Amino acid sequence: MSHLASSQRIVITGAGIVSPLGCGVETVWRRLTAGESGIRTLPDTLTAGTGISVGGSVPGIDEDPLAGYDPEAFIAPKERKKMSRFIEFALLAAEEALNQAAWHPEDEATRERTATIIASGVGGFGAIADAVRTTDARGPRRLSPFTAPSFLANMAAGHVSIKHGFTGPLGAPVTACAAGVQAIGDAARLIRSGEADIAICGGTEAALDRVTLGCFAAARALCVGYEDQPHHASRPFDRDRNGFVMAEGAGLLVIESLAHAEARGATPLAEIVGYGTSADAYHLTAGPEDGSGA
Template sequence: MSKDRIVVTGMGLVTPLGCGVDAVWQRLLEGKSGIGINDRVDCSDLPAKIAGLVPDIRSDPSGIDIENVVSVRDRRKVDLFTVYALAAAEEALTQADWKPQDEQLRNRTGTIIATGIGGFPVITEAVHTLEQKGPRRLSPFVIPAFLANLAAGNVSIRYGFKGPIGTPVTACAAGLQAIGDAMRIIRSGEADVIVAGGTDACIDRLCIGGFSAARALSTRNDAPEQASRPFDRDRDGFVLGEGAGIVVLETLEHALARGATPLVEISGYGTSADAWHLTAGPEDGSGAARAVQACMAMAGASPDDIGYVNAHATSTHVGDRGEIAALRTVFGDAIGKLAISSTKSAIGHLLGAAGGVEAVFTALAIRTGMLPPTLNCDHPEDDFADLDFVPHEARSVDIRAALCNGFGFGGVNATVAMARLD
């Protein structure tokens, strides 16, 4: 496998803060929140009545225009997670200026788009239709609408990309694993360009009810914007969100040869398994630490090289503490100089899309020299007193390298390292 330098040449975002990299980044740095009352789903009998919903263009100029992404006729063929992936991929490919018409170039372009759950709302609605109206009323598009790989499939079909295609379904680490897998595939020589990232859209009654039954969701329903509180002693669970984050990856040599603008380097990737518990990592964060260490080893980075970590931190007690324990293992006494923030405080937890979205945020932090804040971090736990969580307000800092973490149910851990290109 080669050690070619892998760079990002395009980025696309669909989030609860809106759609489009520039608009979302501005709102994030301004300390805006995309979390509100869940008016899409009947939550009257559910404990959690809040969510991070992607806004519609009819209510927000930066919202998604679904009919512009998928025609009315084709809308019944795809679930929302695919719509979000198509929208984010279009933005990323446009920035990268990569929509090849040549067959050979299409053969060398891959599509690796992850999801945590896929078309879950289609499944629950189909069950309702089956039970209430019978099998003859089921749509012939039920199966292709909910299959997890159909976000990648639809992007591949739309642009004619015939290279490697895949869909990591590794819970909340999926988006980062898609980027890591893409990096490896390009270095193996199987593709020249890959569209990679994550997407999820499963804010429905069953999903909310299931996470609530696991006591994972915040029930701070009277103050939605204050509900996601990573690292704060008063946190009571995460807030369910939705969206997509997509990047275009290629080698630095390939990008420069075709006149593309490299935005940031993907310098390392590490992944590991906890082999510990279905839904929680070990208290010492040892599995997460192994992923971070493997990532930094690939990047050839020391703790002093890393200026920022976009933490997975979901706003759960076990998860937040395990991640900090992992970072203490890796960074030791140098952790006090490290800026750590959780952008989930502004958008909620996007499950399989989290890694893709947060990878874009991490790249933007390096490129702009602005660190996104951790909202609602009013009272960090006492043993976090030595840590810099970039509370409340964005900060201007010149950083050369950063990490992005993603950890998921089943004990899956992933970390991606990024570096500034001079």
Template sequence: MEERIFVSGLGAVTCLGNSVETLWTQLLAGRSGIRQLQHLDLSDLAITIGGEVDGIDASDFDDLPVVSAKRMDRAAQFAVYAAGEALRQSGLPLQGLGERAAVVLGSGLNGLLTLQEQTERLLNRGPRAVSPLTIPLLMPNAAAANVSLAYGAQGPTQAVGTACASSGHAIISCIRMMRDGDVDVAITGGTEASLTRLGISAFANMRAMTRKYNDRPTEASRPFDADRDGFVMSEGAGIIVIETERHLRERGGTPLAEIVGFGTSTDAFHLVQPDESATQASRSMLSAVRSAGLEPQEIAGRTYVNAHGTGTPLNDKVETVGLKKVFGDAAGDLQVSSSKSMTGHMIGAAAGLESIVCIKALETGVLPPTINYKTPDPDCDLDCIPNEPRKASVQYALNNSLGFGGHNVCLLFGRPDAD
């Protein structure tokens, strides 16, 4: 029998606040964290809005051994901060986690701010001006390494980069380690800090981001709405602590949710566009359900779906097709929302953050809305919980992540077993 895996801690850094409690309060209030960006030169940018994090500063890391703010890119700072919150909730020690604790984190563009800043130094001031900390700051494993240093996790420490699916793959990697008997505990999820002039310009020139709402930022992220025209980029981290059932019970920990299933697939269709048939996206969803020993039509009425729901014209349509393929006639019984309507798109951190949303929905019996839903789109005709939260005691929560490169990840969470 496969080892059961439970979530015991949650940590979040977002444009809606730097704690899970604050994030959840804001989500249920239907508040958007999207605004005019405050920390960039916007004078020549086509897009001037995003989900910016406030309230993290160097003093937040003063009590941690080994790590310091000046040796961390913004993405690593977010990860260390959120991991601390998750560990505190779990009841695990904040130091000396030891050899049976892993750290696996996802990010799509880790270290982008450092890359931009040091490239500017090189071009404007010459090679001697480049910081000797450049590589440790921008290397893809920097966030995971700093989390392991901060909290003394000596098991496998890895970085995963699969665009918007990164933190979903990171979580699955940890599950597999646990089922192979390698570790008992893992700090996992993702982090991202790509709100830079380089990041914004690149996505804007791809025509992937919305351009219509610079003057109305809170209305900009509008998944499933007929007037959507692109995603809104955000920064932050979503970190969870997961444990084997045996370890959790032996130490007397409290489970928040169980990870009951997962599925992965790749479109092999196009580097950045999803396959409109949703063949592989639906396969990852179906695998998540069936790996839990369940059948889609039997659980549809008891399932909340936190959709990838980016607000791009093609993604939301394809995701709807995929859900219909999996759940068939019962797809109309699903309750679906996109928290990206309020948080924006955190790229590699999205699956980690949205796993937290799924777990809070299971815990509280309240489902967050999809805000900015004003004009129905016949291609996106599932119940998207428009504009207002909904009380619903669901048993399962499905978290979809569909990334550039055609990477599809689906995680299925369940309420923890009372036994």
């Protein structure tokens, strides 16, 4: 039991997910606990020349009729031209989380107390790579006016904020693998400091591109092999591991103070009892052997 006052205790009241195991918390959890894996062999168009063969791509509705990703079902074609895949993921995950939390404020005062903190490690890298290819092949005048807004890392939070009318604090941590967790921690701090009552927060990423695969492969960071058994590739705690498996998806939470949740009759799913952030000031990609700074 926390010693904090209910206004300082932070609870989760909604969750949404887009993942290589499909879309939707219930389906993904059921598949995960059944031992299913979302890691698969990637197409040659993504992997040619990289030495990488597996990754965690989000299945489309054609591959997974039950829980596949179907952006056309919730994003108008005109709007999709303004965003890249990581933004679409965030919009879908936010929709699920907000629906579970039953948070759809209509008055401006309440919207001003709603924060939107959504992280992305690299933003719309695929859109950047496509823009370079277009520039090389057809010239810079052939670029869309929406190119820059489609890849900026803060635009996932921006689009979610605009769609739902949330005018409270907005942020987009870009701290690589820690970005999503930092977004949740930052949102919790905003609530504890009194700057917001509730927040939609988490992370989104869609960086499966031949360039990104090549970059991480050059750094010897990615798992190689396992093209015949992709579900065995991700093994971070195995002594025979040889790298991580790049994947894509989004995971967002609705968090709020316990007092706020109780006042509106929301059901807490879990409590965030602690959060901390630090730097080890050691190396760009490797941590110190003694674990300091972790």
